[in-house]
Amino acid sequence: MSTGEKYLAGAYAVLLVVVLAYVAIIALKLQRMERDLSELAELARRRREEAAA
Amino acid sequence: MLLGGGVALALLWAPEDADQGPSQRIFYIHVPVALTAYACFGWAAWKALRLLWVRDQRYDLESYVAVHLGVIFGILTLVTGSIWARVSWGVWWSWGEQQLVLFLILFLFYSAYFMLRFSLDPGPARASICAVYALFGVVLIPISFLAIRLAENFIHPVVFTRDGPQMSDSMFFTFVVCLGGMLALAAALYTNELLGKRLDARIRELREALS
Secondary structure (H helix, E strand, C coil), X not given: CCHHHHHHHHHHHHHHHHHHHHHHHHHHXXXXXXXXXXXXXXXXXXXXXXXXX | CHHHHHHHXXXXXXXXXXCCEHHHHHHHHHHHHHHHHHHHHHHHHHHHHHHHXXXXXXXXXXXXXXHHHHHXXXXXXXXXXXXXXXXXXXXXXXXXXXXXXXXXXHHHHHHHHHHHHHCCCCCHHHHHHHHHHHHXXXXXXXXXXXXXXXXXXXXXXXXXXCCEECCCHHHHHHHHHHHHHHHHHHHHHHHHHHHHHXXXXXXXXXXXXXX
């Protein structure tokens, strides 16, 4: 692999890594929101049961 | 898919530059990434203008997300540009290049947007101040874009002149596909991040209502 090809691969790798990191961060945020929503749904269910009782 | 196709065209189909060799193929990501950063900052300014015009607070979040993405694409522009400069000019950075320095100023200006935003309490006042800041920044875009044409001594290449693109048709087609792909990627990331932030705000409201 020539020097030019190494730098070329490096530039494209940087783009790939940054995009993948961004997607991974979004995926982690979505997981957190899913957890939060589950907690809130559980909280709302308990409130409804308490109100009915 | 568009970006994947563009990268495939850039690496496998576009002809190799006679002067620069394989490193010229960095052009197909470096320039689209830079133009996408400009587009994000321009979009942020448009949303900021809408906020100041109609006083609708939802534009504050839209402007913020666009600045955030613009800074990410700005980082990519600086990194890919430095890699290209190293292989073509033998240096990672040149302070004598007006376009490079102006892009760095634009990038630092929008990076400071976050310091401003997070140093103020949330509310309409913060939204207005951030909108004015985002609007000021957009003035730097045409200056940065035209700097290369105004400069007398430069080593940064000029590819798009008044006579059109200075490259073969296949190179130009590859560039357009890459630019379309990069803009589509930015639009997808913008939509996802905006949706995520809106959902996050709703969850917070719901938590407060239930607690």
